[in-house]
Amino acid sequence: xxxxxxxxxxxxxxxxxxxxxxxxxxxxxxxxxxxxxxxxxxxxxxxxxxxxxxxxxxxxxxxxxxxxxxxxxxxxxxxxxxxxxxxxxxxxxxxxxxxxxxxxxxxxxxxxxxxxxxxxxxxxxxxxxxxxxxxxxxxxxxxxxxxxxxxxxxxxxxxxxxxxxxxxxxxxxxxxxxxxxxxxxxxxxxxxxxxxxxxxxxxxxxxxxxxxxxxxxxxxxxxxxxxxxxxxxxxxxxxxxxxxxxxxxxx
Amino acid sequence: xxxxxxxxxxxxxxxxxxxxxxxxxxxxxxxxxxxxxxxxxxxxxxxxxxxxxxxxxxxxxxxxxxxxxxxxxxxxxxxxxxxxxxxxxxxxxxxxxxxxxxxxxxxxxxxxxxxxxxxxxxxxxxxxxxxxxxxxxxxxxxxxxxxxxxxxxxxxxxxxxxxxxxxxxxxxxxxxxxxxxxxxxxxxxxxxxxxxxxxxx
Numbered sequence: 001x002x003x004x005x006x007x008x009x010x011x012x013x014x015x016x017x018x019x020x021x022x023x024x025x026x027x028x029x030x031x032x033x034x035x036x037x038x039x040x041x042x043x044x045x046x047x048x049x050x051x052x053x054x055x056x057x058x059x060x061x062x063x064x065x066x067x068x069x070x071x072x073x074x075x076x077x078x079x080x081x082x083x084x085x086x087x088x089x090x091x092x093x094x095x096x097x098x099x100x101x102x103x104x105x106x107x108x109x110x111x112x113x114x115x116x117x118x119x120x121x122x123x124x125x126x127x128x129x130x131x132x133x134x135x136x137x138x139x140x141x142x143x144x145x146x147x148x149x150x151x152x153x154x155x156x157x158x159x160x161x162x163x164x165x166x167x168x169x170x171x172x173x174x175x176x177x178x179x180x181x182x183x184x185x186x187x188x189x190x191x192x193x194x195x196x197x198x199x200x201x202x203x204x205x206x207x208x209x210x211x212x213x214x215x216x217x218x219x220x221x222x223x224x225x226x227x228x229x230x231x232x233x234x235x236x237x238x239x240x241x242x243x244x245x246x247x248x249x250x251x
Numbered sequence: 252x253x254x255x256x257x258x259x260x261x262x263x264x265x266x267x268x269x270x271x272x273x274x275x276x277x278x279x280x281x282x283x284x285x286x287x288x289x290x291x292x293x294x295x296x297x298x299x300x301x302x303x304x305x306x307x308x309x310x311x312x313x314x315x316x317x318x319x320x321x322x323x324x325x326x327x328x329x330x331x332x333x334x335x336x337x338x339x340x341x342x343x344x345x346x347x348x349x350x351x352x353x354x355x356x357x358x359x360x361x362x363x364x365x366x367x368x369x370x371x372x373x374x375x376x377x378x379x380x381x382x383x384x385x386x387x388x389x390x391x392x393x394x395x396x397x398x399x400x401x402x403x404x405x406x407x408x409x410x411x412x413x414x415x416x417x418x419x420x421x422x423x424x425x426x427x428x429x430x431x432x433x434x435x436x437x438x439x440x441x442x443x444x445x446x447x448x449x450x451x452x
Contacts (some may be wrong), residue, residue, distance in 0.1 A: 229397065
């Protein structure tokens with residue numbers, strides 16, 4: 001039997017691109033070349049990875065830190081940088097309270113330090129820049145979405161792109177100076193003078209779905225599970241098809 | 252080994268229950284589904300077993316609950332590197348369903364699929380012999396929708412992406428056929444003790 005099984009129920013978001021099995025399995029040495037503070041709790045780490053095979057916006061990697069006794073900790077992190085041929089990639093990490101890996105990055109790491117990465121991984125959340133994209137993120141959930149925004153700019157793409165980003169306050173808005181007309185920040189605790197404070201709501205999402213580009217939006221949602229649940233329900237309520245909503249939840 | 256300067260890791264005990272590369276998530280139970288959580292009421296839930304079987308069959312919520320109850324108490328392991336110790340699930344052993352449909356001897360693999368259309372593949376041997384469940388209770392309570400409620404597949408000896416949420420059915424095949432994450436680079440089997448995370452591991 002070579003027949004391919006098709007489930008009687010429809011999914012949900014097919015994968016978008018093929019993934020290189022080889023890139024996904026080989027650990028490479030990465031060297032920190034630059035550390036930039038983004039907010040009081042988040043910083044961007046630029047890594048030189050000479051054999052990096054490239055990635056698409058939205059993909060992530062697996063990162064490994066190894067202690068002197070051989071103990072290793074590995075975590076998935078989204079890529080923040082747009083694809084380019086510089087041999088460098090960037091990650092933006094929150095300093096998680098008691099975080100074993102993020103704690104090392106935020107309190108110990110300095111340029112010249114080496115660690116290991118493998119990837120890029122998973123084509124599911126990738127955005128090649130081909131379809132109109134509606135991006136919704138909260139907190140550091142904006143990281144893979146920023147890779148998409150940067151890609152859009154770097155390539156001068158004309159395909160429509162919109163970003164809604166939810167954050168507690170202007171001080172905690174990652175990449176705050178980089179956003180342009182494509183972005184609407186939603187402030188949940190404190191906002192600049194004249195900007196309303198409140199949770200992301202139908203009023204933010206509905207107008208974007210009422211004014212869809214030809215072919216409709218491909219929606220990408222990234223954030224905590226609670227935010228992802230909330231945002232995906234807003235999208236469904238506003239008419240976005242469930243099989244065109246891709247979700248990356250922080251575990 | 253490539254030691255990272257200044258990295259010591261969290262204080263650790265040599266826990267034989269923790270597969271390589273995993274950490275104890277404690278009370279946390281992260282949610283990592285890629286799709287929108289479906290609104291699926293128990294009255295709308297069905298579970299089907301077909302493919303290479305003598306008698307394909309579909310159970311509804313009441314019919315599935317008439318089968319002998321079976322619980323799992325033990326650990327679960329997610330490929331994203333968290334493990335959770337001492338969890339308690341209640342439901343029915345998958346053996347109870349399979350015994351009723353009578354698999355062909357030619358059946359070697361299975362594709363499990365969800366009411367959302369999510370798929371994942373498993374060797375049939377990983378689903379039999381008291382190693383897999385259809386679970387609808389967690390810690391004595393109905394399983395929450397974001398964790399796969401009203402009912403999910405539970406295959407705790409493999410990475411948890413194999414334990415399909417919102418389980419709708421299992422089709423038995425005479426060949427292996429990659430599911431959703433397996434087509435996206437994940438390993439065909441996913442044994443946490445062998446660190447079978449990605450295709451090629």
